[in-house]
Amino acid sequence: MAAYNKKEIIQTLEHIAVYLEIKGENAFRVSAYRKAAQALERDERTIDEIGDPSKLKGIGKGTASIITELREDGRSSFLDELKEEIPSGLITLLSLPGMGGKKIGKLYKELGVEDAAGLRKACEEKKVQNLAGFGAKTEEKILKALDDFGKRPDRLPIAHVMTAVEDITGRLNEFTGINRFELAGSFRRGRETVKDLDFIISTFKPEEVGSQITMMDNIETIVSNGETKISLELAYPEGLIVPVDFRMVEDDAFATTLHHFTGSKDHNVLMRQRAKEKSEKISEYGVESAETGEVITFKDEPAFFAHFNLPYIPPEVREGYDELETKEADLALVETGDIKADLHMHTTWSDGAQSIKEMVEANRERGYTHMAITDHSKFLRVANGLNEERLKRQHEEIRKLNEEYSDFTILTGIEMDILPDGSLDFADDILKETDFVIASIHSAFKQDEETIMKRLETAMHNPYVAMIAHPTGRLIGRRDGYQVDMDRLIQTAAKTDTILELNANPNRLDLASEYVRKAQEQGVKIGINTDAHRFDMLTHMPVGVKAARRGWLKKDTVVNTWDVETLITFLNRNR
Ligand code: DGT
Ligand code: CA
Numbered sequence: 001m002a003a004y005n006k007k008e009i010i011q012t013l014e015h016i017a018v019y020l021e022i023k024g025e026n027a028f029r030v031s032a033y034r035k036a037a038q039a040l041e042r043d044e045r046t047i048d049e050i051g052d053p054s055k056l057k058g059i060g061k062g063t064a065s066i067i068t069e070l071r072e073d074g075r076s077s078f079l080d081e082l083k084e085e086i087p088s089g090l091i092t093l094l095s096l097p098g099m100g101g102k103k104i105g106k107l108y109k110e111l112g113v114e115d116a117a118g119l120r121k122a123c124e125e126k127k128v129q130n131l132a133g134f135g136a137k138t139e140e141k142i143l144k145a146l147d148d149f150g151k152r153p154d155r156l157p158i159a160h161v162m163t164a165v166e167d168i169t170g171r172l173n174e175f176t177g178i179n180r181f182e183l184a185g186s187f188r189r190g191r192e193t194v195k196d197l198d199f200i201i202s203t204f205k206p207e208e209v210g211s212q213i214t215m216m217d218n219i220e221t222i223v224s225n226g227e228t229k230i231s232l233e234l235a236y237p238e239g240l241i242v243p244v245d246f247r248m249v250e251d252d253a254f255a256t257t258l259h260h261f262t263g264s265k266d267h268n269v270l271m272r273q274r275a276k277e278k279s280e281k282i283s284e285y286g287v288e289s290a291e292t293g294e295v296i297t298f299k300d301e302p303a304f305f306a307h308f309n310l311p312y313i314p315p316e317v318r319e320g321y322d323e324l325e326t327k328e329a330d331l332a333l334v335e336t337g338d339i340k341a342d343l344h345m346h347t348t349w350s351d352g353a354q355s356i357k358e359m360v361e362a363n364r365e366r367g368y369t370h371m372a373i374t375d376h377s378k379f380l381r382v383a384n385g386l387n388e389e390r391l392k393r394q395h396e397e398i399r400k401l402n403e404e405y406s407d408f409t410i411l412t413g414i415e416m417d418i419l420p421d422g423s424l425d426f427a428d429d430i431l432k433e434t435d436f437v438i439a440s441i442h443s444a445f446k447q448d449e450e451t452i453m454k455r456l457e458t459a460m461h462n463p464y465v466a467m468i469a470h471p472t473g474r475l476i477g478r479r480d481g482y483q484v485d486m487d488r489l490i491q492t493a494a495k496t497d498t499i500l501e502l503n504a505n506p507n508r509l510d511l512a513s514e515y516v517r518k519a520q521e522q523g524v525k526i527g528i529n530t531d532a533h534r535f536d537m538l539t540h541m542p543v544g545v546k547a548a549r550r551g552w553l554k555k556d557t558v559v560n561t562w563d564v565e566t567l568i569t570f571l572n573r574n575r
């Protein structure tokens with residue numbers, strides 16, 4: 001196991017606290033781990049810079065040795081022991097909404113509940129409502145949650161299948177007998193959720209390839225196993241099951257098969273109509289002339305589209321609307337290679353895992369020319385948000401660091417909370433000194449639409465606010481976010497020249513593609529940012545770009561493609 005970063009260590013300490021609660025340990029011991037986690041969170045340094053954790057206030061010798069073990073080995077023998085002692089069925093109960101360590105501990109100790117089935121039985125026998133801190137309503141809620149528990153969702157958010165995609169792609173690259181392969185279907189089109197993954201494989205040895213596929217070590221079910229098509233369910237950590245289709249074709253048919261199974265169905269319908277006008281028929285295997293019966297094949301998709309006098313139509317816009325009628329220039333969509341900067345990310349100064357310097361180096365390595373450091377502001381105490389004094393100190397550090405690079409610019413920034421009462425977390429005199437001011441909502445999600453809109457509008461009308469981050473607060477497959485009047489948001493952004501974010505985190509993709517498309521139509525600029533809290537989240541940029549392409553975004557609409565001078569001119573528009 002690799003060493004843990006600060007964020008992972010903090011999370012593990014919190015896990016230990018929860019496990020101890022389940023075990024029924026006394027409150028002091030439990031809170032020692034929570035306090036240690038908070039002490040680390042509050043400290044601005046990375047875990048290596050901190051050195052000996054027992055020197056920090058709030059961290060005792062025992063906890064310090066656990067931290068050191070996590071830092072060096074990426075595991076804790078103490079946590080491993082706890083896991084042995086606690087029935088594993090109890091751990092799964094933690095994912096039930098409203099269930100924490102204390103409640104589960106009580107169910108375990110007082111009712112002998114050890115898993116979901118036991119909990120259901122206890123609820124049905126009306127034993128749960130008599131426990132202190134529970135009650136009849138809670139019991140009802142638990143029963144409802146248990147009904148949804150373990151049910152497989154119809155569609156998987158892409159954030160959940162990305163590991164599977166990487167895993168399968170890696171394996172196919174190692175397999176023998178494959179000429180080329182590509183992932184088709186809804187994933188290739190950049191949809192937010194997928195029913196299954198569709199791999200198209202060019203091979204002259206389908207048997208050889210097929211036997212390697214059915215030998216994979218994480219197969220849950222072989223749904224079907226034909227000569228040219230294999231359907232599997234693959235198992236991934238945390239009980240995730242991903243359905244996958246593999247289709248094997250000869251290389252001649254690869255382009256048309258890839259096109260067919262990329263879809264969408266509606267796009268395929270449009271293409272077939274187009275073919276009919278030429279007295280031709282499209283199939284997976286090629287294009288057939290109705291008159292001669294001759295079948296032509298293509299070396300790749302661009303050649304296939306060219307046959308119908310069409311420019312290359314990117315998969316992201318193949319939804320069967322107007323993509324065949326669109327001018328070639330409007331199909332020139334933003335690409336990952338156009339991105340010059342990531343403008344929203346966090347460091348150890350708030351709730352990130354890496355130091356400023358580490359983030360800067362990582363961004364430089366990605367080939368960007370500039371970036372912004374945007375930690376949380378003071379309202380967000382759980383994330384150790386920066387107050388005015390710390391923000392100023394951070395800016396000084398960034399300015400100093402900036403002097404070390406002649407070919408790279410670090411913008412100072414802040415992700416400033418818009419408070420529940422609609423006010424902003426910082427006054428203008430602070431914002432004025434900050435290059436890239438992001439405003440976002442992280443609280444009071446249940447407010448009515450008018451109140452939410454007033455909050456967003458206050459921020460957009462502030463002359464120093466450059467961008468609204470993740471404008472709806474949704475988490476794909478988990479929560480809808482707060483009430484936003486999208487037309488009003490886009491109109492105000494246009495009027496105030498405020499950037500709207502397309503947050504590239506695969507759990508967010510916020511704004512969604514349909515709305516960035518509308519925003520672009522109204523002249524609103526879009527920022528695609530990873531909102532990285534760790535190194536690996538910086539790699540989400542292409543996910544955001546794909547979502548942007550689904551929203552037909554062109555390069556110039558996306559502020560991350562601008563050079564730093566153009567961006568700075570824009571940021572100074574009201575100053
Ligand atoms: P999903 O539901 O997220 O898996 O979405 P897709 O688009 O990946 O759908 P899937 O896996 O059922 O099929 C992949 C593609 O194959 C689909 O986009 C278009 C094509 N396809 C599948 N079934 C049909 C069909 O009955 N008619 C046509 N025209 N195309 C089909
Ligand atoms: Ca699919």
Ligand code: CA
Binds near residue numbers: 185245
């Ligand atoms: Ca499929």
Ligand code: ZN
Binds near residue numbers: 345415469531
């Ligand atoms: Zn953020």
